[in-house]
Amino acid sequence: xxxxxxxxxxxxxxxxxxxxxxxxxxxxxxxxxxxxxxxxxxxxxxxxxxxxxxxxxxxxxxxxxxxxxxxxxxxxxxxxxxxxxxxxxxxxxxxxxxxxxxxxxxxxxxxxxxxxxxxxxxxxxxxxxxxxxxxxxxxxxxxxxxxxxxxxxxxxxxxxxxxxxxxxxxxxxxxxxxxxxxxxxxxxxxxxxxxxxxxxxxxxxxxxxxxxxxxxxxxxxxxxxxxxxxxxxxxxxxxxxxxxxxxxxxxxxxxxxxxxxxxxxxxxxxxxxxxxxxxxxxxxxxxxxxxxxxxxxxxxxxxxxxxxxxxxxxxxxxxxxxxxxxxxxxxxxxxxxxxxxxxxxxxxxxxxxxxxxxxxxxxxxxxxxxxxxxxxxxxxxxxxxxxxxxxxxxxxxxxxxxxxxxxxxxxxxxxxxxxxxxxxxxxxxxxxxxxxxxxxxxxxxxxxxxxxxxxxxxxxxxxxxxxxxxxxxxxxxxxxxxxxxxxxxxxxxxxxxxxxxxxxxxxxxxxxxxxxxxxxxxxxxxxxxxxxxxxxxxxxxxxxxxxxxxxxxxxxxxxxxxxxxxxxxxxxxxxxxxxxxxxxxxxxxxxxxxxxxxxxxxxxxxxxxxxxxxxxxxxxxxxxxxxxxxxxxxxxxxxxxxxxxxxxxxxxxxxxxxxxxxxxxxxxxxxxxxxxxxxxxxxxxxxxxxxxxxxxxxxxxxxxxxxxxxxxxxxxxxxxxxxxxxxxxxxxxxxxxxxxxxxxxxxxxxxxxxxxxxxxxxxxxxxx
Numbered sequence: 113x114x115x116x117x118x119x120x121x122x123x124x125x126x127x128x129x130x131x132x133x134x135x136x137x138x139x140x141x142x143x144x145x146x147x148x149x150x151x152x153x154x155x156x157x158x159x160x161x162x163x164x165x166x167x168x169x170x171x172x173x174x175x176x177x178x179x180x181x182x183x184x185x186x187x188x189x190x191x192x193x194x195x196x197x198x199x200x201x202x203x204x205x206x207x208x209x210x211x212x213x214x215x216x217x218x219x220x221x222x223x224x225x226x227x228x229x230x231x232x233x234x235x236x237x238x239x240x241x242x243x244x245x246x247x248x249x250x251x252x253x254x255x256x257x258x259x260x261x262x263x264x265x266x267x268x269x270x271x272x273x274x275x276x277x278x279x280x281x282x283x284x285x286x287x288x289x290x291x292x293x294x295x296x297x298x299x300x301x302x303x304x305x306x307x308x309x310x311x312x313x314x315x316x317x318x319x320x321x322x323x324x325x326x327x328x329x330x331x332x333x334x335x336x337x338x339x340x341x342x343x344x345x346x347x348x349x350x351x352x353x354x355x356x357x358x359x360x361x362x363x364x365x366x367x368x369x370x371x372x373x374x375x376x377x378x379x380x381x382x383x384x385x386x387x388x389x390x391x392x393x394x395x396x397x398x399x400x401x402x403x404x405x406x407x408x409x410x411x412x413x414x415x416x417x418x419x420x421x422x423x424x425x426x427x428x429x430x431x432x433x434x435x436x437x438x439x440x441x442x443x444x445x446x447x448x449x450x451x452x453x454x455x456x457x458x459x460x461x462x463x464x465x466x467x468x469x470x471x472x473x474x475x476x477x478x479x480x481x482x483x484x485x486x487x488x489x490x491x492x493x494x495x496x497x498x499x500x501x502x503x504x505x506x507x508x509x510x511x512x513x514x515x516x517x518x519x520x521x522x523x524x525x526x527x528x529x530x531x532x533x534x535x536x537x538x539x540x541x542x543x544x545x546x547x548x549x550x551x552x553x554x555x556x557x558x559x560x561x562x563x564x565x566x567x568x569x570x571x572x573x574x575x576x577x578x579x580x581x582x583x584x585x586x587x588x589x590x591x592x593x594x595x596x597x598x599x600x601x602x603x604x605x606x607x608x609x610x611x612x613x614x615x616x617x618x619x620x621x622x623x624x625x626x627x628x629x630x631x632x633x634x635x636x637x638x639x640x641x642x643x644x645x646x647x648x649x650x651x652x653x654x655x656x657x658x659x660x661x662x663x664x665x666x667x668x669x670x671x672x673x674x675x676x677x678x679x680x681x682x683x684x685x686x687x688x689x690x691x692x693x694x695x696x697x698x699x700x701x702x703x704x705x706x707x708x709x710x711x712x713x714x715x716x717x718x719x720x721x722x723x724x725x726x727x728x729x730x731x732x733x734x735x736x737x738x739x740x741x742x743x744x745x746x747x748x749x750x751x752x753x754x755x756x757x758x759x760x761x762x763x764x765x766x767x768x769x770x771x772x773x774x775x776x777x778x779x780x781x782x783x784x785x786x787x788x789x790x791x792x793x794x795x796x797x798x799x800x801x802x803x804x805x806x807x808x809x810x811x812x813x814x815x816x817x818x819x820x821x822x823x824x825x826x827x828x829x830x831x832x833x834x835x836x837x838x839x840x841x842x843x844x845x846x847x848x849x850x851x852x853x854x855x856x857x858x859x860x861x862x863x864x865x866x867x868x869x870x871x872x873x874x875x876x877x878x879x880x
Contacts, residue, residue: 142352143168146187147205153180159205163193166350169376229510229518233574233584233610235620235655235669236330238270261363264294264304264315266325267344269757271713271729272671273329274748274774280305281312283748284329284342285671286709286735288681291341291628291647293332296322297348297411297425299454299472300504302632306387306405306431316407316429316450320357320368321383323347330653330671331622334572334586334606335508335522340628340649340675348411348425351379354880356826361875363387364405378414406430423456441486442692448478465511474502482692484538488792488850488858492538492695494556500530500632518574528564528631538695542792543784544850556694560641563595564631572606584608592629594643602627602646616660622653648677663719668712675707679737683747685780685799698782698848700799704737707746726758745803750774750810768816776807782848784860792858807864813837826880835871 143164151157171190184195184203194208267282268275274283281289294301296317305312324347328336332343351370359366370381387405411425429450454472461467480496508522536556572586586606593599606624613619627648634641655669685698693699711733718725731753735746753774760767781800789795818831848862 141170142166143170143187143191146170146183150180150184150187155180155184156202157195157205158202163205163207166352169372229512229520229574231574231576231582231610233582233608233620234328234331234333235608235622235653236272236671237326237328239324239326261319262314263317263319263322263325263346264344267292267327267342269727269755269770270327270329271715271731271753271755272669272711272733273342274750274753276748276777279312280315282342283735285673285711286733286746286749287341287673289341290630291339293336293339293341293343294346295336295344296346296427297423297454298456298468298470298506299425299427299452301427301452302474302476302502306407306429316385316409316427317346318366318368318383318385318407318409320359320366321349321381321409321411323349330655330669331606331608331624331626331651333584334570334588334604335520337568337570337588337604337626338566338590338628340626340647348409348423349381351381355381357877357879359875359877361831362873363875374414378412380412381410383409404430404432419460421458423458425452425454425456427452442482442484444480444482444692446478446480448476450474450476463511464513465509467510468506468508470504470506472502472504474500474504476500482536482695484692484695486849488541488852489544490538490540490695490697492536492554492692494534494536494692494694496532496534496536498530498532500528503527516576519572521571523567523569525565525567526631528562528566530560530562530564530632532558532560532633534558534694536694540697543795543797544697554695560634562634562641564592565595566590566592566629566631570604580612582610584610590627590629592631592643594631594634594641597643600629600643600646602629602648613656617656617658620653620655620657623651625650645677645679647675647679650674650676663721665717667715670712671710673709675709678706679704683780685782702737702739702802704739705741707735707737708743709733709735720759723762724758724760726756728754728756730754739802745778747779747803748777749803750777764820766818766820770814771812772814773809773811776809778803778806779846781805781846782860782862787859789858790856795858797860811838823878826878829877829879831875831877833873833875835873837870 144166147157147159147164168191170187172186181195188194188205188208192208193205195203195205197203262280264280265282267273267284272285275281282292283289284292290303294304294315301317304315304317306314306316326345326347328343336343336345349370351372354371355369357366357368364385364387366383366385368381368383370379372379385405385407406429408428409425411423413421413423415421427450431449432447452472452474454470456471457467457469459467477499478497480494482495483493485491504524504526506522506524508520510518510520512518534556538554540552540554542552568588568590570586570588572584574582574584576582584607588604588606589601590604591599591601604625604627606622606626608620608622611619611621625648627646629646630644634643651671651673653669653671655667657665657667659665680701680703682693683700683702684693684696685700711731713729713731713733715727715729717727732751733749733753734751735749736743737746738744754772756769756771758769780802781804783798783800785796785798813836815834815837816831818829820827820829822828846862846864848860851859851861853859
């Protein structure tokens with residue numbers, strides 16, 4: 113019922129503005145399109161999206177006839193813009209000087225920021241633009257077989273990232289998969305995944321609802337805090353005209369509709385996805401179940417005046433699923449949902465300073481019922497209920513008082529409430545014991561209710577020392593406190609240097625101390641909870657990139673990350689994604705005194721506007737924990753990795769390919785004291801040295817072939833995706849079982865389990 117209300121609200125938001133916008137676009141064309149037409153006459157135009165945003169429309173019909181320059185002035189004048197001639201014969205479009213009263217009446221769909229703010233200082237920054245006015249870039253992302261039609265998976269295309277087979281969870285430069293910060297329209301998304309308990313197959317963010325994705329695998333700007341792995345920032349899609357996008361495939365159905373309204377002063381869109389038994393969970397293991405997964409994104413903007421922009425949005429997730437393990441030995445039923453709602457206010461003051469205020473609310477609930485019955489190993493049941501609520505307020509100010517200085521200040525506070533209850537127990541048969549310890553029962557009973565407050569204050573300054581050198585410094589103070597507990601706080605410092613070695617060659621050096629203090633999963637010990645330890649990482653990055661005259665680019669980077677604080681985390685010897693982790697026989701804890709991650713990355717990208725384009729990257733890396741004085745590899749450690757992505761388009765066909773190869777992941781073997789036994793209590797089973805064995809190298813090829821045809825009312829597209837087209841059956845893990853013969857002889861058997869095997873997906877799409 114809650115999801116139905118969200119859907120009905122989206123319909124009401126779309127109905128009114130669509131009709132109001134229908135007749136205005138012919139007389140008021142997009143300024144960017146008129147400028148493109150004028151540029152084809154031979155006039156070189158230079159402008160930024162801050163001055164001419166993609167959704168800006170002409171105030172009056174463009175003057176017909178006359179010279180191209182006359183058309184240009186008739187277009188820009190009513191908008192308060194002007195074209196200034198610069199050295200070389202080009203024209204730069206800027207804001208024309210006007211009295212304040214006239215400027216207040218001028219429509220201005222975007223808030224200008226200083227050019228120094230747009231300079232990329234940090235290393236390890238990647239941006240994928242899928243802006244609606246650059247269709248080739250949107251197609252490059254939506255047609256990428258590696259992203260699997262998932263905006264969050266864009267991170268996995270980047271060098272230095274690893275993923276455990278078919279999952280949206282990503283390890284960034286050796287970090288854990290819960291150390292990545294995700295934001296959409298400035299709102300932090302906590303664990304943004306469907307099917308969290310079964311490989312987190314994909315996220316609730318549809319690429320059709322995204323304009324661009326920017327990721328940092330190294331030292332991110334100081335405004336992104338409380339994550340030591342990486343940052344993914346997603347901007348909502350910009351709506352410039354009435355738009356409809358429908359898609360139907362074996363993964364499910366999706367629909368997106370949006371429109372500008374009030375002569376371009378506002379925009380609104382809604383994106384709905386419905387996924388059922390056709391989703392990939394059905395291919396991970398035959399007969400595993402039929403999940404129902406729905407998500408909805410609604411986003412609206414409105415220009416209150418020339419200096420003030422309002423935005424509002426909701427993200428709703430509704431999941432119901434049932435899982436069944438091998439030969440029905442495990443079952444798990446889950447029902448739950450998440451809801452995000454937010455308001456955003458952007459304002460530009462008369463002096464040029466800008467502010468951004470974001471108020472967001474998040475609520476999540478989940479119920480779990482599960483049971484396990486594995487002959488000769490374990491029998492048990494489990495019930496869980498969890499709920500949390502997070503209210504967040506963030507305020508940021510930024511300004512560029514001179515052409516060489518830029519500063520940014522911010523503060524954020526969150527109020528957190530959470531409830532976590534579980535009731536379960538299991539009985540293990542010898543010689544299998546939980547964690548292979550000498551106890552034959554395990555209980556998972558706990559009841560936790562907690563309230564917490566977190567806050568952060570931060571600031572940064574950027575200084576352009578000369579034409580070659582730019583320096584960026586930032587400092588941040590994070591704090592958290594559970595009601596009734598002693599709080600903690602951490603200082604974070606980041607410094608970045610950008611130096612132009614040559615006209616097209618840039619050196620970037622970064623150093624930073626980062627921290628992560630989780631609040632949603634505190635420890636429970638003897639009925640009382642304790643906050644998880646704060647994770648602190650010191651990181652150093654060095655990168656050089658070069659852009660060639662043919663618009664291709666090369667990049668080389670080195671990094672070293674040192675986690676000096678001790679940590680404890682759960683690990684599973686047989687599978688990284690157990691169905692019932694609380695009752696898993698292979699569950700154990702890793703106690704690391706410290707950790708280190710280091711490596712080198714090389715990448716090359718061709719001109720994306722060519723008919724045949726692509727990227728190739730190689731990463732050499734290590735991720736290790738110090739346990740008992742020894743350095744041992746993390747379970748996702750892969751010393752060598754190669755990624756090749758290619759896109760070829762020749763109307764009406766397009767073909768995309770993604771080839772991935774990396775070293776096999778390490779795993780912990782299981783060793784029996786005897787190959788067979790007749791008396792269970794006489795046998796002994798133990799873990800071998802932690803992560804002492806390694807799976808075979810991983811190789812997979814994903815393909816996508818599409819055909820499209822223009823119709824009078826839009827564009828029709830048919831496509832087929834082939835996941836693991838080579839059917840390489842790359843191994844993910846080992847599973848163990850105990851069989852008993854008629855003569856009463858027990859045998860331990862180990863079998864290699866593969867990731868997602870050859871999987872074809874057929875679909876059609878129509879968009880306008």
